[in-house]
Amino acid sequence: MTTDERLEILKELLLTDEKKPENDIYRKLKDLEERQQHLSDRVGPILDERLLSFVEEMPKTLGPTITQTLKSEIKNSQDAVVEALYPIMGKMIKKYIQAEIKKLNDSISKKIDNAFSFRNIFKSKGKERPTAAALLKEEYKAYIEQILVIEKGSGLLKASYSKTKTMDKDMMAGMLTAIKSFAEDAFERGEMELERIDYQLYTIHLQNFSEYYIAVILSGIYDDEYKNKLDDVLLDFAQFVINKDDLSDNQKFTKKLKEYFTDERI
Structure with a gap:
């Protein structure tokens, strides 16, 4: 036996034990990989x-719980919610106002163009030309939203008429009485009484009488001309429609109020 053959036999004897663990590990890893793939194929669709x-x-299952939790959190953290929403609402209101102004501008421009068109100039020759203020007033004329008849002092609601049911009339009566009393006491001017309150998009016209006052909530453009007409209508209502007995009968007072203002008087 040659030296090379001896060395080959010795090498085979010495290295056999080293390769066996490696082969075992490789087979185990391969088997594990196959099992993992098999498990994934079976479990994946189930998951x-x-x-x-x-x-x-x-x-x-979770919707009612989440809704109730949100309601509780909002109720317990109203100040934080308002603080967070205020800038967002401000931006939304600003965008809305900008859009409304644009619509108003387009509407006025269209009416002015129609009023001063070549044909209309000859038709309206000698007549007074409409102004932007007149067109604006026509576009957004005053509209009665709600009428409240409130007893002086107590603030109790005696009668009401509403075209849009968006306001709590009893709450409004109490609020107006409180504001009215505060303003009149603060100025200390004897018999002077509050006649008007501006509340964002609304104007509240107050017509005072001896035992009660009438609050008319209006939207749109409220100017002196409209105020004078409204004063006349309310004074006629107090003089010719209702009597002293109506003050103690809320249902009768309310019926007369509705009948009187159902017709567009102004």
Whole structure:
């Protein structure tokens, strides 16, 4: 036996034990990988099905709990919620006002163009031309939203008539009485009484009488001309429509109020 053959035999004897663990580890890893893939193929569809079922059932099972939790958190943190929403609402209101101004501008421009068109100039020759203020007033003329008849001092609501049911009439009566009393006491001017309150997009016209006052909530353009007409209408109502007995009968007072203002008097 040659030296090379001896060395080959010795090498085979010495290295056999080293290769065996490596081969075992490789086989185990390969087997584990195959099992993992097999498990993934079997479990994957089950997990997808369960996840889809959970997503479909979540609004029914968790929805009420989430809603109640949000309501409780909002109620307990009203100041924080208002503070967070105020800038957002401010931006939304600003955008809305800008859009409304643009619509108003387009409407006035269109009416002015129609009023001063070549044909209309000859038709309206000698007549007074409409001004931008007149067109604006026509576009946004005053509109009665609600009428409240309130007893002086107590602030009790005697009668009401509403075209748009957006305001709590009893709450409004109490609020107006408080504001009115505060303003009149603060100025200390004897018999002077509050006649008007501006509240954002609304104007509240106050017509005072001896035992009660009438509050007319208006939207639109409220100017001196409209105020004078409204004063006349309310004074006629107090003089010719109602009597002293009506003050003690809220239902009768309310009926007369509705009948009188159902017709567009101004």
